Amino acid sequence: MNFRRRLVDRALIGLSIATVITAIVPLLSIVYDVAAKGISAINVDFFTQATPLANTPGGGMGNAIQGTLILVALSALIGLPIGLLSGVYTSEYGSNWYGSTIRFLGDVLAGIPSIVTGILVYALIVIPLHGFSVIAGSIALGTMMIPIVSNTSSQALKAVPNSIREASTALGSRRWRTTLEVIVNAKGAIATACLLAIARITGETAPLILTSGISTNWFTGVNQPVGSLTYFIYYFAKSPFVNWQNLAWGAALILMVIVLGINVAVRIVTRGKRAYS
Amino acid sequence: MTDNQGRTKPRRASRAGADSVFRFLTLVFASSITFLTLLYFYELLTGSSLTLKLGPGFITGSTWDPLRGVFGALPMLYGSLVTAAIGLIIGVPTSLGVAIFISELAPQRLKFPIGFLVELLAAVPSVVYGFWGLFILAPFLTTYIYPYLQRYLGFLPLFGGQIYGVSIMSAGIILAIMVIPIISAISRDALQAVPDSQREAAYALGATKSEAVGSSVLSYARSGIIAAIFLGFGRAFGETMAVTFMIGNSPVIPSSLLKPGYTLASLIANEFTEATTKAYVSSLVEAGLVLLLVTFASTFLGRLLIRRLIREREAATYL
Numbered sequence: 001m002n003f004r005r006r007l008v009d010r011a012l013i014g015l016s017i018a019t020v021i022t023a024i025v026p027l028l029s030i031v032y033d034v035a036a037k038g039i040s041a042i043n044v045d046f047f048t049q050a051t052p053l054a055n056t057p058g059g060g061m062g063n064a065i066q067g068t069l070i071l072v073a074l075s076a077l078i079g080l081p082i083g084l085l086s087g088v089y090t091s092e093y094g095s096n097w098y099g100s101t102i103r104f105l106g107d108v109l110a111g112i113p114s115i116v117t118g119i120l121v122y123a124l125i126v127i128p129l130h131g132f133s134v135i136a137g138s139i140a141l142g143t144m145m146i147p148i149v150s151n152t153s154s155q156a157l158k159a160v161p162n163s164i165r166e167a168s169t170a171l172g173s174r175r176w177r178t179t180l181e182v183i184v185n186a187k188g189a190i191a192t193a194c195l196l197a198i199a200r201i202t203g204e205t206a207p208l209i210l211t212s213g214i215s216t217n218w219f220t221g222v223n224q225p226v227g228s229l230t231y232f233i234y235y236f237a238k239s240p241f242v243n244w245q246n247l248a249w250g251a252a253l254i255l256m257v258i259v260l261g262i263n264v265a266v267r268i269v270t271r272g273k274r275a276y277s
Numbered sequence: 278m279t280d281n282q283g284r285t286k287p288r289r290a291s292r293a294g295a296d297s298v299f300r301f302l303t304l305v306f307a308s309s310i311t312f313l314t315l316l317y318f319y320e321l322l323t324g325s326s327l328t329l330k331l332g333p334g335f336i337t338g339s340t341w342d343p344l345r346g347v348f349g350a351l352p353m354l355y356g357s358l359v360t361a362a363i364g365l366i367i368g369v370p371t372s373l374g375v376a377i378f379i380s381e382l383a384p385q386r387l388k389f390p391i392g393f394l395v396e397l398l399a400a401v402p403s404v405v406y407g408f409w410g411l412f413i414l415a416p417f418l419t420t421y422i423y424p425y426l427q428r429y430l431g432f433l434p435l436f437g438g439q440i441y442g443v444s445i446m447s448a449g450i451i452l453a454i455m456v457i458p459i460i461s462a463i464s465r466d467a468l469q470a471v472p473d474s475q476r477e478a479a480y481a482l483g484a485t486k487s488e489a490v491g492s493s494v495l496s497y498a499r500s501g502i503i504a505a506i507f508l509g510f511g512r513a514f515g516e517t518m519a520v521t522f523m524i525g526n527s528p529v530i531p532s533s534l535l536k537p538g539y540t541l542a543s544l545i546a547n548e549f550t551e552a553t554t555k556a557y558v559s560s561l562v563e564a565g566l567v568l569l570l571v572t573f574a575s576t577f578l579g580r581l582l583i584r585r586l587i588r589e590r591e592a593a594t595y596l
Contacts, residue, residue: 005485012487016382019374023461024394026454030401030409082306089303102307104580105314111508111576112317112569113515115545119565122549123320147310176299203402206517206542210549230404234518237408252405263400267393 038253078142083149137212363449407522467501
């Protein structure tokens with residue numbers, strides 16, 4: 001093999017390694033910077049106090065953490081059941097044109113920008129209710145979860161070997177009983193799919209700007225606006241006030257711990273298997 | 278219930294009833310996806326009907342002045358297209374390099390950890406990308422990258438003039454980082470689906486590793502890679518928070534990539550809650566409609582390509 005070709009080969013392999021480094025350095029930098037800047041904002045007050053005024057020492061992100069937890073929990077109540085049953089249809093009953101259309105539309109819907117979902121829910125919920133509210137934010141996030149959960153749970157169910165379905169049918173079970181058997185069999189993968197969807201929407205900001213709004217108060221009711229970690233990060237980070245910026249770094253750290261924590265935990269548990277994303 | 282030979286008969290009627298009820302229930306929930314798809318288009322079309330009626334001024338006009346009631350979003354359309362293009366110009370080669378490394382070059386024990394780290398990039402919330410971008414990446418770029426870019430490429434008007442940390446270029450770079458996990462994951466799938474006979478044929482002809490990848494593997498995986506680019510474009514065009522932090526939110530078409538601009542998505546994020554007049558709200562919903570149409574079309578095409586590939590692959594395994 002001549003020298004020039006070997007040199008080109010080495011150079012291209014080197015280039016490929018360089019791209020891997022280019023891709024991973026931002027991740028490491030984000031994790032490092034958020035941890036380094038965020039950790040100094042974390043103390044007991046951070047979790048127990050509400051967001052302070054600008055240039056006022058003290059305070060915390062307690063109301064934002066509470067808001068995010070409530071929004072995520074309510075949106076999961078909306079998005080998970082609908083998404084799961086939709087996934088059951090496309091996997092177990094959807095071997096027809098309609099099933100494949102829904103699978104396809106689900107993939108496409110999952111690619112629609114979240115801010116557009118914000119506009120949709122603004123028109124449908126915020127305007128009729130005359131203002132931002134927890135319920136509007138939860139519906140926006142829940143709407144985003146439906147196609148994600150439908151697709152990933154459908155894949156999880158499809159991965160269940162047909163022998164389970166055949167065995168169940170052979171024992172005389174009706175179709176719905178067989179389907180239940182399949183769901184039980186895929187429960188690990190389905191839990192994974194749900195957790196990843198929850199992690200994904202926990203980090204959403206854009207739809208919340210148009211739906212749940214922002215508030216420095218603790219939760220006062222589902223028909224009232226509520227603060228969230230992500231919206232406060234956006235709001236505080238763009239402010240010129242140092243105490244707000246510091247709290248934003250702390251909030252970013254908590255958010256990263258939740259979101260990356262779920263992702264890392266899921267990948268470790270399902271290591272070796274193909275992760276659903 | 279027993280038949281005339283004393284055997285228990287299954288209660289067919291009621292069980293079949295439970296069956297069809299359950300099937301119908303799942304069908305209803307699955308139909309929520311069809312319903313949602315139609316609802317997106319319906320709501321955004323009706324929400325923007327006021328300005329849609331006024332004709333194409335929204336996408337051809339370059340003056341955005343809500344106080345005077347002038348809503349020309351050409352600068353935002355330009356910003357969305359150019360930042361997404363920069364994201365792809367930087368992101369696609371990088372993603373391909375990553376995909377090639379994981380699929381073709383990496384030793385077995387490195388495949389999982391590297392693939393995992395790159396996938397984690399997709400899990401970082403976009404608001405954190407924006408925050409980090411504004412405080413860490415933008416200062417780094419203005420100190421270490423943009424001055425050199427200007428020194429060597431400054432003869433092009435695209436890189437001329439004063440350097441800003443928040444700019445079209447900075448937004449494009451943050452988008453490049455954000456599309457890497459998507460494009461590299463799908464490209465990797467496409468590369469791993471290339472049959473080994475392709476590689477073996479190249480090696481048999483005396484090809485080096487990179488020649489084998491370049492000549493026979495990449496061309497075989499071409500439509501998968503094109504699909505990945507479509508999906509990456511959809512993601513970049515509609516990305517909101519990270520871009521809102523990085524682009525500077527200035528409603529003009531800047532003379533240089535190193536100056537602030539605006540995108541359709543950040544326009545909505547910034548101004549929707551402040552929109553007071555009906556025409557203002559309608560214009561912002563129209564921005565959402567443009568986002569919906571472009572991302573829907575691009576994701577649709579990408580998914581269509583992937584679906585066709587999967588079908589071909591399934592057909593090939595039965596040959």
